[in-house]
Amino acid sequence: MTTTLDPVLEQSRLERWLDCVQTRLASEKESLNALDAAIGDADHGSNLFRGFSKVQEKLQSAPPEDIPALFKLVGMTLIGSVGGASGPLYGTFFLETAKALPQERKSVDLQTLAQALTAGLQGLQRLGKAEKGDKTMVDALAPAIERLQQGADLRAAAAAARHGLEATIPLIARKGRASYLGERSQGHADPGAASATLLLECLARDDDSAA
Amino acid sequence: MKALINRPEDIVREALEGMALAHADLIRVEQDPRFVLRADAPVQGKVALVSGGGSGHEPMHGGLVGPGMLDAACPGEVFTSPTPDQIVAAAQAVHGGAGVLLIVKNYTGDVLNFQMATELLADAGIPTETVLMDDDVAVTDSLYTAGRRGVGATVLAEKICGAAAAAGLPLAQVARIGREVNASARSMGLALSPCTNPQAGQASFTLKDDEVEFGIGIHGEPGRSRIPMASADTLTQMLLEPILQDLPFARGDEVLLFTDSLGATPLLELYIVHRAAEQLANQHGLKVSRRLIGPLMTSLDMAGVALTLLRLTPELRGYWDAPVRTPALCWGLAR
Numbered sequence: 001m002t003t004t005l006d007p008v009l010e011q012s013r014l015e016r017w018l019d020c021v022q023t024r025l026a027s028e029k030e031s032l033n034a035l036d037a038a039i040g041d042a043d044h045g046s047n048l049f050r051g052f053s054k055v056q057e058k059l060q061s062a063p064p065e066d067i068p069a070l071f072k073l074v075g076m077t078l079i080g081s082v083g084g085a086s087g088p089l090y091g092t093f094f095l096e097t098a099k100a101l102p103q104e105r106k107s108v109d110l111q112t113l114a115q116a117l118t119a120g121l122q123g124l125q126r127l128g129k130a131e132k133g134d135k136t137m138v139d140a141l142a143p144a145i146e147r148l149q150q151g152a153d154l155r156a157a158a159a160a161a162r163h164g165l166e167a168t169i170p171l172i173a174r175k176g177r178a179s180y181l182g183e184r185s186q187g188h189a190d191p192g193a194a195s196a197t198l199l200l201e202c203l204a205r206d207d208d209s210a211a
Numbered sequence: 212m213k214a215l216i217n218r219p220e221d222i223v224r225e226a227l228e229g230m231a232l233a234h235a236d237l238i239r240v241e242q243d244p245r246f247v248l249r250a251d252a253p254v255q256g257k258v259a260l261v262s263g264g265g266s267g268h269e270p271m272h273g274g275l276v277g278p279g280m281l282d283a284a285c286p287g288e289v290f291t292s293p294t295p296d297q298i299v300a301a302a303q304a305v306h307g308g309a310g311v312l313l314i315v316k317n318y319t320g321d322v323l324n325f326q327m328a329t330e331l332l333a334d335a336g337i338p339t340e341t342v343l344m345d346d347d348v349a350v351t352d353s354l355y356t357a358g359r360r361g362v363g364a365t366v367l368a369e370k371i372c373g374a375a376a377a378a379g380l381p382l383a384q385v386a387r388i389g390r391e392v393n394a395s396a397r398s399m400g401l402a403l404s405p406c407t408n409p410q411a412g413q414a415s416f417t418l419k420d421d422e423v424e425f426g427i428g429i430h431g432e433p434g435r436s437r438i439p440m441a442s443a444d445t446l447t448q449m450l451l452e453p454i455l456q457d458l459p460f461a462r463g464d465e466v467l468l469f470t471d472s473l474g475a476t477p478l479l480e481l482y483i484v485h486r487a488a489e490q491l492a493n494q495h496g497l498k499v500s501r502r503l504i505g506p507l508m509t510s511l512d513m514a515g516v517a518l519t520l521l522r523l524t525p526e527l528r529g530y531w532d533a534p535v536r537t538p539a540l541c542w543g544l545a546r
Contacts, residue, residue, distance in 0.1 A: 033411060039291045041430050042411035079327065083291040088323040127323060176319045178357035180432040
């Protein structure tokens with residue numbers, strides 16, 4: 001099934017997305033921490049929850065004017081509050097997405113968003129130097145964003161992220177602290193890929209484009 | 212788990228409040244953004260030294276702030292690197308007009324956050340140099356990992372660079388000395404028990420009663436292998452041999468030997484390890500002329516020990532001997 005008109009996302013819809021991320025992190029941070037316990041130091045969920053809670057505070061206190069400002073706010077807030085590797089990586093993802101979005105827009109069509117997210121992913125990969133298969137958040141983000149670029153809807157993108165997450169289980173980590181585990185990192189899903197999947201599933205949650 | 216904490220989210224703030232009360236003559240603490248700085252900062256005309264990293268390694272880095280050592284330290288959450296705004300605020304607060312040296316341990320999070328801070332500091336017109344520490348010989352597969360980790364040599368670099376800065380050397384020279392320390396030092400550690408992050412509430416890994424994690428990282432990340440428990444002398448030899456071979460250290464080298472507790476190992480055991488390490492170093496023809504012993508770079512309540520050997524030159528020895536006055540290291544008459 002194809003749609004003739006590209007679906008449009010309003011700014012309010014993207015704000016509901018961030019609300020969903022914070023709510024899901026509140027209830028799932030322990031399970032993200034548990035994933036991180038297997039190959040890291042058991043704080044990935046708590047760190048991201050701190051960051052996205054701060055995002056909610058900032059959205060209340062200084063609502064962004066438009067969609068690029070929204071992405072910039074998220075990026076700056078994550079960089080300033082998460083710490084670890086995930087703070088700069090997710091922060092850069094949002095900041096580079098913001099830069100690639102058309103200015104002063106309060107709505108964005110899915111293809112434009114997909115292109116901007118691609119720029120975000122490239123920024124993230126420039127900083128983290130991770131490729132697909134290194135057992136990182138890239139393994140969930142990249143297939144999802146590629147699907148969007150190909151014209152798929154948000155639900156298909158979220159499904160691609162989850163598929164990418166599951167595919168990290170047998171991989172050997174090559175980046176970050178998990179890389180020191182070598183073969184012992186096999187058999188566990190990557191917590192970064194898990195949080196990236198959560199992000200994309202929230203983006204797809206009240207997707208009306210695929211109905 | 213039992214720990215002397217109040218609320219998990221308050222651990223770092225409350226510990227820093229305690230430090231500020233305990234060492235008000237030496238340091239001040241800022242909480243938003245969070246950093247520890249010399250009470251008398253900024254020192255005009257002196258290169259400022261800033262380091263940082265996750266909390267849980269105390270006294271590193273906050274306890275190493277003071278005359279003759281760091282000007283500021285940025286603590287993150289437990290085992291989580293600090294954020295760029297902390298590093299930028301700390302650097303701005305201690306910059307005395309001669310630039311800022313950033314001493315960074317090679318962990319992905321630390322590297323990324325310090326890199327972002329460096330870019331922001333450049334925009335703010337503050338000259339910086341970065342010394343990246345990666346002295347851990349436990350990591351053999353650097354190509355398929357995030358590379359060798361920064362461990363014990365970080366403490367030595369902070370002391371030696373601190374003295375060089377206090378002596379009035381310019382930024383490029385202090386950075387050169389820091390890189391020389393990293394290039395001349397090798398370390399490795401082992402754990403007898405895991406640590407428990409009080410914010411996570413569970414042990415970082417599991418070890419059987421008769422097992423040792425050999426080549427441990429300071430967050431409990433594994434190194435070379437799991438080996439059966441053995442005597443202090445045997446384990447010390449197993450740690451020291453790869454360190455000696457890696458640089459390699461040669462007969463006649465003058466060295467500093469640093470025996471570090473990972474947190475829960477008592478000084479009694481530390482001296483037994485130090486004894487074995489110094490005897491072995493002597494047998495290899497090294498001249499151990501300086502020593503550092505104690506819990507300085509720890510991993511919360513982990514039981515274990517790490518050894519660092521640093522090849523000394525007269526220049527490095529001179530800066531090592533220079534006065535220092537911090538909560539954790541204090542000798543000579545530092546001003």
